[in-house]
Amino acid sequence: MKKLFIVLGIIMIASIAFLYQGMNAKEQSKKTDVVLPATTLSASKLSELKNDYPSKNDQHKKLGFDCVTCHGDFKDPKEVLPLENKQCLTCHGDYKKVAERTSFLDKNEVNPHDGFHHKDELDCASCHREHKPSVNYCANCHDTKVWMKATP
Numbered sequence: 001m002k003k004l005f006i007v008l009g010i011i012m013i014a015s016i017a018f019l020y021q022g023m024n025a026k027e028q029s030k031k032t033d034v035v036l037p038a039t040t041l042s043a044s045k046l047s048e049l050k051n052d053y054p055s056k057n058d059q060h061k062k063l064g065f066d067c068v069t070c071h072g073d074f075k076d077p078k079e080v081l082p083l084e085n086k087q088c089l090t091c092h093g094d095y096k097k098v099a100e101r102t103s104f105l106d107k108n109e110v111n112p113h114d115g116f117h118h119k120d121e122l123d124c125a126s127c128h129r130e131h132k133p134s135v136n137y138c139a140n141c142h143d144t145k146v147w148m149k150a151t152p
């Protein structure tokens, strides 16, 4: 009899944990439409890595992304590669969608995502950086401060 109660207790705890996890996954998918991969890094390793590779992107930082979210699984940070556009776009939709977010800059054709000479061919990385301050590729030739804000 006692054994039966213990078994039932374990089943109950397991199903509560399962439901709770499901709720978390939904919470995340509301923000990004992407279910984030679970981390394989221990909490202490993760906080150590976050010190070495802090996020300079205010929003990403606030969301507390794990390294694995962007870089996939790795053992040694030396293995880690920079991101390609398509990896940013798994969460940000497509270039057109990104361009719509800054369409208030269209009237002078200075939308950094769809402007005078560049449509959707630029690497996000020519302006946005994750672990170091962002830059603005257009600023190589133009005084972009009169056009748009600093690259977030």
Ligand code: HEC
Binding pocket: 046, 049, 050, 051, 053, 060, 065, 066, 067, 068, 069, 070, 071, 077, 078, 080, 081, 082, 083, 125, 128, 129, 130, 131, 132
């Ligand atoms: C939101 C996505 C994102 C997250 C989360 C993220 N990174 Fe990165 N990481 C990048 C991008 C983009 C680059 C390319 C260089 C840059 O933009 O700073 C990069 C570059 C790197 C590099 C190569 C550095 C170099 O020499 O250029 C390492 C190592 C790295 N990340 C480690 C980490 C670790 C460790 C974590 C977790 C603490 C982490 N990253 C979290 C996006 C991310």
Ligand code: HEC
Binding pocket: 031, 032, 034, 036, 057, 058, 059, 060, 063, 069, 070, 083, 087, 088, 089, 090, 091, 092, 124, 125, 128, 129, 130, 152
């Ligand atoms: C795992 C999902 C995910 C990935 C991968 C990702 N982002 Fe984001 N990013 C978000 C979310 C969620 C936000 C906050 C909501 C929003 O602005 O859409 C955000 C916000 C941003 C912002 C606004 C920052 C601010 O301070 O206003 C920029 C810029 C950005 N991301 C660029 C990038 C670039 C460039 C990459 C690829 C190197 C990338 N993101 C990869 C999910 C992601």
Ligand code: HEC
Binding pocket: 085, 088, 089, 092, 095, 098, 101, 102, 112, 113, 122, 123, 124, 125, 126, 127, 128, 136, 137, 138, 147, 148, 149, 150, 151, 152
């Ligand atoms: C030529 C430089 C440049 C390139 C390339 C670029 N961005 Fe941006 N991005 C900017 C600047 C500058 C802003 C801020 C514009 C402003 O608000 O005035 C911005 C803003 C954003 C925002 C926030 C928009 C908001 O709602 O405030 C997101 C998200 C973003 N970029 C994602 C991306 C992604 C993803 C890519 C690659 C597919 C990319 N960007 C390529 C310069 C660039």
Ligand code: HEC
Binding pocket: 108, 109, 110, 111, 112, 115, 116, 117, 118, 137, 138, 139, 140, 141, 142
């Ligand atoms: C390699 C230098 C270079 C870069 C980088 C560059 N431009 Fe230009 N841009 C020029 C030159 C030169 C002209 C004038 C000649 C012409 O009409 O093509 C120009 C013209 C323009 C014009 C027409 C109005 C004007 O001021 O003459 C706009 C708008 C513009 N650029 C936006 C951008 C944006 C937005 C970016 C970043 C996505 C960018 N440019 C990046 C060199 C550059």
